Amino acid sequence: MGDHTSNGSANGNGHGVPTSTLSTTPFPASRKIYVSGQQPGVRVPMREISLTPTKSMNGTVTPNEPITVYDTSGPYTDPAVSIDVRAGLPPLRRQWVLDRQDVDELPSVTSAYGRMRAADPKLAELRFQHIRKPLRAKPGRNVTQLHYARKGIITPEMEFIAIRENQSREVARELASRNGHGGGTAQHPGFSWGAAIPAAITPEFVRDEVARGRAIIPSNINHPESEPMIIGRNFLVKINANIGNSAVASSIEEEVEKMIWSIRWGSDTVMDLSTGKNIHETREWIIRNAPVPIGTVPIYQALEKVGGKAEELTWEIFRDTLIEQAEQGVDYFTIHAGVKLAYVPMTAKRMTGIVSRGGSIHAKWCLAHHQENFAYTHFEEICEIMKAYDVAFSLGDGLRPGSIADANDEAQFAELETLGELTKIAWRHDVQVMIEGPGHVPMHMIQVNMEKQLKACHEAPFYTLGPLTTDIAPGYDHITSGIGAAMIGWYGCAMLCYVTPKEHLGLPDREDVKAGVIAYKIAAHAADLAKGHPGAQIRDNALSKARFEFRWEDQFHLSLDPETAKQFHDATLPDNAAKVSHFCSMCGPHFCSMKITQDVRDYAAQKHLDEQQAIQIGMKEKAEEFKKAGSEIYR
C-alpha cells in the first residue's frame, strides 16, 4: 500500500541492532512443528501451544490437547535454527524453482542501476555478502504460479499453502472428539457474503483459486527464502505491515529487525517502503532474511533516482527499477497504473486531494507532461517483466480517499474500473494480481467498496488500507481503521494493510508496529470468525475454556500477545499463587461470577438432580405459589 505515512519506521533504540538482539525468543509454552507434504521439501511450519490439564473441583484431571496456530514468524522462533542475518535464511524454495527447469541463472544483474550499485566500492560495507546470481524465466517461458495453475500443475508452493491454511484442524477435531469435550472445535456457521470457503483446503483447491485469479501466491523466483502463503477471499484473511527507512534515520540492521518484529506478531507480508539512502542495499538485506513475501512501491525508488522531481521520471527509469527489484526478489509491486490523466482533475475539489504518494507522483507527472500515465501506457511491458520473475501486481489505488469526506467519490471508482481493465490484461499474461483499496470510509460505505471491487476487478483479491472509519482520532488510527478492516475482511477483503497509532503523525517505532500488527490480527481473525472460516474458532474456544477454568497461564499462552496479557494480570495480582487459584484478580475470593457459575453446576450435581429436573420442580412449586397468591402479573 503506497500510504503516505507509513514509509518510515523510527526505531527508538538508536542505531544498529546486533544480531544477538533480534527477536528470536520462542513464544511461551510454544514449539515450532513442521507438517510434511507429499512433494519433496514441503515442510510447513506451525506453532503448537501446549496447555495444562483441567482440574475439576472434585479432583478429576482432564488433559487439554495442544492448539496449533498459523505461524508467520519463520525460522526466527525455532531454537533449532541458528540465525545469522549476514548469511540470510536458507533458500527453502530454490530447488522447487530449479526443478521446474524454466529459469536461467543470469551472469549478473540486468538493471543498469543494480550494476552501478554492485560496482560501487564505497558500498562494500553496506552490501549483503552472499548475493546469488538472479534467476529469470527462460526466453518464452512464464514462471508465475498463475501460469502453472492454469496448466493444471500443483506446485510445491500450492501444496505447502494447503497444509498451512488447514492448520491441522482435522487433528484438533479428532483429538477433541476422542477426549469427549467436543465443544472445542464447534463453531458458528458464519456468513461469508458469497465466498466459497471449503471445509478443508486441498492443494487442488489452491490451484483452482489461483487459476481463477481469485487468489495469489506472491513468490518471486528470486526470493526462495519465503514460506509460501496465499492471499484470497476463500482463505484466511491476511495482514501486511509496512516498514522502511526514510530520509531521517535508520540503519540496515534496524530494518531487518523491524521485519522480524512485524512477522513475530503475525504480519503475513511486509512492504518495504524505504525512501532514504541505500534503498537498494537495505532491500537486499530484508529480502535475504524474510520468510514472508516482500512488497514494494517501485515508483518511490524511481523518484529518488531523479532527485525527487516527479516530472523528470521516465518510463526507462521506472522499467530499470522494476527489473532491479524483481531480480532482488520482491514478491509484489504496488503500481499505480490506474491513475489516468483524465481522473486527476476529479480530485481537485476533494477535501484532501490525492493522499497516495504513488498516486500523486504519477498525477504530477501526467500534468507536467500532459501525457497519459506511463505505467498505464507501458502496462503490457510491465507484465512481461512480472512474468519473467513471478512478481505479482498490487494495483495501487492512487486516488483513494484521504478523508471521510472524499470516500467513494468519482475519482476513486473511476480508477477502480481501470484497475479492472488492467487485471484482465495482466491475466492475459498469466501475471498474478491483487487490487488495493481505501483508505478513509465511513462504516456504511465500506461494503459497496467490496462489491464494486469484486465486480470491476473480476474477483481478483482485494487489499485495503484500513479503511479508517473516522478522521477525528489521530494517535488511535490503528483503532479507527481496525474497525473498518474487520468489516471489509468479513465482506471479502483478502488482505488488510495495517495502520499504526502514528499514522498521520510520525514514524512508527517498535511499539507502534506491534500495536498495528496486533490490531490487524484482531481484525483479520474477527473477519475469519464472521465468515465462518473452518477451524477459526478453535483458538477462541480454547482460550475461553482456559479462562472459565482459571487456567491463567493457558489463557496468556493462547492470546495474541502473551507477554502483555501476563503483564496486565500481574499488575493487579503479581503473586504467583493468583495464577493458579480459583478466583480472579478482578473480583476477589468471594465475588466472582465464574466461580458462582461453577457453584451453580456443582450445586445441581450434589443434589443428584440434573439441572433440568431441578428447574421443573422449582417451576411446579412456583406455579403453586402463584396460584395461592392469585398473582398473574408476570405473565
Add this chain to the structure above:
Amino acid sequence: MGDHTSNGSANGNGHGVPTSTLSTTPFPASRKIYVSGQQPGVRVPMREISLTPTKSMNGTVTPNEPITVYDTSGPYTDPAVSIDVRAGLPPLRRQWVLDRQDVDELPSVTSAYGRMRAADPKLAELRFQHIRKPLRAKPGRNVTQLHYARKGIITPEMEFIAIRENQSREVARELASRNGHGGGTAQHPGFSWGAAIPAAITPEFVRDEVARGRAIIPSNINHPESEPMIIGRNFLVKINANIGNSAVASSIEEEVEKMIWSIRWGSDTVMDLSTGKNIHETREWIIRNAPVPIGTVPIYQALEKVGGKAEELTWEIFRDTLIEQAEQGVDYFTIHAGVKLAYVPMTAKRMTGIVSRGGSIHAKWCLAHHQENFAYTHFEEICEIMKAYDVAFSLGDGLRPGSIADANDEAQFAELETLGELTKIAWRHDVQVMIEGPGHVPMHMIQVNMEKQLKACHEAPFYTLGPLTTDIAPGYDHITSGIGAAMIGWYGCAMLCYVTPKEHLGLPDREDVKAGVIAYKIAAHAADLAKGHPGAQIRDNALSKARFEFRWEDQFHLSLDPETAKQFHDATLPDNAAKVSHFCSMCGPHFCSMKITQDVRDYAAQKHLDEQQAIQIGMKEKAEEFKKAGSEIYR
C-alpha cells in the same frame, strides 16, 4: 453493565489524590461556552475549539471558524468555575425539580442501611459534609421524565438536551456557507437501519422520543448536579465508563478523580461498580461531584451486606439498597430481573457459563431457594421505588455470552424476551427503561442482537458491552470490542459500555480507562457517521482540512486526544518549525503526497487553465498519439 471485570480501578498513583491534582486543565485552544434555552436555568455547556486561518501558497489568508463539540467534562474544564470536591458541584437541576412541586423533602434518609451509616461516628471522616435531605415524589405522584413526556410536558431537561444534541450545527452551517467553503458541513447521507433521526433536534422531539420509550433521560431528582443527557437510537450514540473500588485498594478521592478522568475523555455516563468497603460513602462523593448520570448495580452492594453469600440475600435487603441508592441520586440501576429460574439450566452446557456477576448472584439465589428471582417477582414494587425518584432501569443481561462460543444462545435470547415483558411493566408505571446487551459476539451475529432487542423490547434503548468480536486478544479487548461496539452502534444501539485493555486480566489504571474511553468515542462517532447523524461529519471535515493544509496544531486540537497526537508528532520531529512547515514528518520536504497534490492544483492555476480544460487538451493529444501508434490495447 454488570461486567465481572470492570468493578475496580486501580490507580497507579498510589493513595489519595489531592484536589489540586484533579484533571481540570481545559483542552488546548478550547473554551467552554454556554448556549441558553428558553426555560430558566437552561444553559448548555459545549466546547469550542478555535482554529488558525488557512494560508494558501499565493498568500491569501482565509479564517477557519471555530468548531463546537459535545462536552461531557462538566464544570471541571471551565476555568471560571472553582472546583471543590468537598463541596460538590452546584445543583444545576434542583430548582427545576422543586418547581414541578411534586416532591417532598424528607426529614432524613429512608433506608435502614443509610440511617445506620449516617449514625456511625467512625465514618465521620469519610463522609461527604454537605449531604442534602433526600427528595421523593409526593404520595401518588410520579416524577419520571417519561411521566412528564407522556403528559405532554417539555421539561427543562428536554430543552437542555435538544440544544446539546444539536451542538450548534446550524451555526456551523451558516458560517461555512458565509465563508464560501461550504464543504465543512457537507456529509454523506448515512444509512441508519430504520432509525428516525431528524435534521434538527427540537425539545418536542426529545419529549416525543421519551414518551414513546425510545429514549431515556437518566435524571434522579436527587442528582441535581448532572447535566441532562439522553440515551436513544435517534440521538448521538453515547458511551459509559465503569469505575469502582474493590476489596483490594482505592481511596475515596481517587474514585472521584477516576470519574472526572472518564468524563474528561468523553464518557457520557459513569457506572460506579464498587465492591469494597465504604461503598455508600464513596458513592456519595462520586454523585455529588458528577455532572453525568451515575449508574450502579445495586445487587453488588446488597451482596456485600450479606457477607458475599448469595443465598442469604432477601428481597428486603435488596429493596432497602434500592431506596438507599435512589436517595443518594443514582440515575440508573442495572437490575437482573430477567434471570429467571427456568433459564439458569440453559447455561449449564455453555463454554463459559454465566459471566455477569449480577446474573450469577441471582442464579445462585434461585437455585439455592428453588424459587423465582426476587427481582422478577417483586418487579412492580421496584417500579414503585424507581418512579418516586426517577431512577431509570438498565435491565441487566445476566445471561449474556462470555465467549464467542456462547453468543446468541437460547439462554441469552430467553432472557431478552423477559426483559421485553418487564419493559412493558415498567412503562405501565412510567418508569424509564434501557436494555443491556452482550458481550462476546462474532461480527456476523451482532445485527440480529439489535433486531431482536428492538422487537422484543419495543424499541427501548439498547446498551451493550462491546460486543467483543473475538476471544483471542486479552490485553487488547478495547479493540476486539471497539469493532463490535461501532457496528452495533451503527445498527441502532444507543449506548456503548466501554471495555478497557485490562478486561479479563486486572483492574484498569488511568491509562487503561483513557484507552477504553477513547476507543469507545471512536466507535460511537464512527456509528454516528454511518447513521448519517446530522452534523456528525463537521469535526472530521475540519480535522481533514487542517491535515491537508498542514495546520498541525489545528489537527491536534480537533482530535479526540490532542496531547497524544502532538506527542506522537513531536516524537519524530520535535522542532517547532515542523508544526507550521508545509511538509510532514513522514515524508520529508521533497516527498509528500499532500504537497504534490497542492502542486497539482497550483500547476493548473498557473497555466491559467482550469483543470478540466487541461485534461481535455491532454486527452486530445493523447488520442492523436494513440491513433498514430495504431494502439488500442488499453480500450
